[in-house]
Amino acid sequence: MKKIIVPVDFSDHSNYALEAASILAKKYNAEILALHMLEISETILTKGEVDLQDETVFFIKLAEKRFNEFLEQDFLNNVSVTPIVKHFKVFSEVNDVAKEHNADLIVMGSHGSSGLKEIFVGSNTEKVVRHADIPVLVIKNKPSTLSFDNVVFASDFSQESVTPYINACQLFGKLGSKIHLLHVNTPGDNFKSSQEIEQTVVDFLNKADGDLNQLEHVKYVSDYTVEKGVLNYANVAGADAIAVATHGRTGFTHFLAGSISEDIANHAALPVITFKIK
Structure with a gap:
């Protein structure tokens, strides 16, 4: 940097x-x-x-x-x-x-x-x-310290999130960060079976990394909303920051396949870092 x-x-x-x-x-x-x-x-x-x-x-x-x-x-x-x-x-x-x-x-x-x-x-x-x-x-707050040792990268692991993921890995690699890859499963129309989620992640990592070395590091949580799942997991993991993908044309309104990422940025006490979907 x-x-x-x-x-x-x-x-x-x-x-x-x-x-x-x-x-x-x-x-x-x-x-x-x-x-x-x-x-x-x-x-x-x-x-x-x-x-x-x-x-x-x-x-x-x-x-x-x-x-x-x-x-x-x-x-x-x-x-x-x-x-x-x-x-x-x-x-x-x-x-x-x-x-x-x-x-x-x-x-x-x-x-x-x-x-x-x-x-x-x-x-x-x-x-x-x-x-x-x-x-x-x-x-959002006056920083006493600022660290990126542990970063949660929340994703739906869609193909359009590949570029933000690659850019995040490049940046956090330079910063010496440990990246926690996170998928949040929610009830309703967005619900997926374990097999469906795992296949989505496999396809994603094969395209992004060319291998499945990170597969064992992907965390799966279930919660009532994506933002609650991300914030709860970030707290449990002792994260220093939360990373999300965002569409340039619509800002925060359509990341994680239409989930409400504004609430993550709104309620997280942690710094939030965005990576653009191109």
């Missing part, structure tokens, strides 16, 4: 994300790219060209001053931080910056106690997740 992007809006939660990124940066000798998206109002954009240039420069300079003050924090001591200010609040630009700088990870802060609508739908975090081609780590 060499470069970590942290979108900053000066909120407490973006501060938590910045602190989390600093922990990772110190541990892996990585650089932080602190990114502020400067939103230019419609009023300014409708002005004449000269006025627009003058006022845009003024707001950029003001943002840069506030940005530099925000970055003067003790936890960033001895960390390489590059501030980047973008002129317009277009969240696909976060992914553009990631591509331009060959970044490995995006770290974002998000609320986690007031329900789905207040967390992801229409939020900056969801918008970034939808556009990001690289993993996004969602932080």
Whole structure:
């Protein structure tokens, strides 16, 4: 891990994300790219060209001053931080910056106690997740420590989850993580027999790994909902983080074959890291 992007809006939660990124940066000798998206109002954009240039420069300079003050924090001591200010609040630009700088990870802060609508739908975090081609780590609390020694990768082991799984293995391999592969069986229309689940996992691992070496490490649990199964297992396994696959076009709303992954991100005290289904 060499470069970590942290979108900053000066909120407490973006501060938590910045602190989390600093922990990772110190541990892996990585650089932080602190990114502020400067939103230019419609009023300014409708002005004449000269006025627009003058006022845009003024707001950029003001943002840069506030940005530099925000970055003067003790936890960033001895960390390489590059501030980047973008002129317009277009969240696909976060992914553009990631591509331009060959970044490995995006770290974002998000609320986690007031329900789905207040967390992801229409939020900056969801918008970034939808556009990001690289993993996004969602932080909801002030981090005292940050570790990825034990990570639960929850999956339905569908064929479209192969790429997120491969990307997760690559990232967590670099971090020296132990990955717990988890399938949650639920009652109702999504219920599968043990034989059906095992065959799905066999097909998945054959395609993803080319072998069945990880088969003995797959855990199967039954619960009333996927999110309860994931959270309960993560607690039992002493997990440091939960990893999920997500569709770019719909954000968190369709992972694990249509299950409600928002509840995982909402109720988990643990960091949640997303890997895009392509």
